[in-house]
Amino acid sequence: MAIPFMETVVGFMIVMYIFETYLDLRQLTALKLPTLPKTLVGVISQEKFEKSRAYSLDKSYFHFVHEFVTILMDSAILFFGILPWFWKISGAVLPRLGLDPENEILHTLSFLAGVMTWSQITDLPFSLYSTFVIESRHGFNKQTIWMFIRDMIKGTLLSVILGPPIVAAIIFIVQKGGPYLAIYLWAFMFILSLVMMTIYPVLIAPLFNKFTPLPDGDLREKIEKLASSLKFPLKKLFVVDGSTRSSHSNAYMYGFFKNKRIVLYDTLIQQCKNEDEIVAVIAHELGHWKLNHTTYSFIAVQILAFLQFGGYTLVRNSTDLFRSFGFDTQPVLIGLIIFQHTVIPLQHLVSFGLNLVSRAFEFQADAFAVKLGYAKDLRPALVKLQVREDKNRNKECFFDFCLHYLKSFPVWDLQEENLSAMNTDPLYSAYHYSHPPLVERLRAIDGDEKKTD
Secondary structure, three states: OOOOHHHHHHHHHHHHHHHHHHHHHHHHHHHOOOOOOHHHEOOEOHHHHHHHHHHHHHHHHHHHHHHHHHHHHHHHHHHOOHHHHHHHHHHHHHHHOOOOOOOHHHHHHHHHHHHHHHHHHHHHHHHHHHHHHHHHHOOOEOOOHHHHHHHHHHHHHHHHHHHHHHHHHHHHHHHHOHHHHHHHHHHHHHHHHHHHHHHHHHHHHHHOOOEEEOOOOHHHHHHHHHHHHOOOOEEEEEEEOHHHOEOOOOEEEEOOOOOEEEEEEHHHHHHOOOHHHHHHHHHHHHHHHHOOHHHHHHHHHHHHHHHHHHHHHHHOOOHHHHHHOOOOOOOHHHHHHHHHHHOHHHHHHHHHHHHHHHHHHHHHHHHHHHHOOOHHHHHHHHHHEEEOOOOOOOOOOHHHHHHHHHHOOOOEEEHHHHOOOOOOOHHHHHHHOOOOOHHHHHHHHHHHHHHHO
């Protein structure tokens, strides 16, 4: 008897939804707590805490609805054979356009065009509500509806320009790869990622935001002095106009070898009145660089990507696997999608392991900044600056999993100004967050400071 791959996948998706909903309920209970954690008493005002609590609860309720709708649609698409039906429909469209339906690349692009359109339509109500209701209600949204639509159009055009050659290359490699397919796929994605990491800050990011050099002054001098003392090859220091879209605040660094750049959001500079706090945050980020965290993460992702491609090569010709999902042919893209679904259980475990490593890196980077003498400024900075809640990537598509290190640089949010959650459930945090909660970090900094003294 054929193995019921599709039924098993759908069953696991539902089991994981139930488990994650249980964690969400635990987190909701923590968010409803009316008091601050003891470590933050006297540090965060009651007014700020109440605002943070209200914002977190709003996002939590929205998350429950979004996840429920998502699991219903994802399960229905697989269980009722909508995926193979849509593949056939996308092929039937090609002759009407005078194109060859037997050309797998054209068929795949037609399929992806439909999927992208469907995704945009189904996700649009949630994006609009999140941006113009929740974010606006709590004073964060700065976008107009026109800016929102313009960004969406730009993103779609970028997908239309960049997607087809990448998809065509992957299909060609799979068709011609032979016994070394996993190596060829990994090499292609590796080179593609390097190219994207190079052109994104230069060509793509400026399409959405304006980047200007940080003006001369004390802040610039302090950051440059810190970078020089650590032999960090800082070439450019930018301020980005994040305030045009949101009052949330970020900072990040990027670049290869001797061409490093640091970007500060203008909202970060506006909200952190004490320049030394911003420098302390940069010290933490440079700690990641000095301790080779980015390099280790990069290598880990390369290994995981290669293993994933290797696993795909083992099942890409499995007729039973394709038939279980309703396909009587074996298209390359469909094989990648199906394989992505079948390894979701393993990805949950891998993501959890990566979260544990990432949290350890955060403690080490904090300790690095403390050793440089920034404990006094890092502590209040962390009260304001808390790493964005970064949930695991179990639900990402195949290409996101392979390319996610494009977003591997730390991103910060203002804890106090951005109203991040201050009470967190430990199980929820351990499973979802790639960064430790604020309370744990402050406690660790106290310990590191005592060791330094």
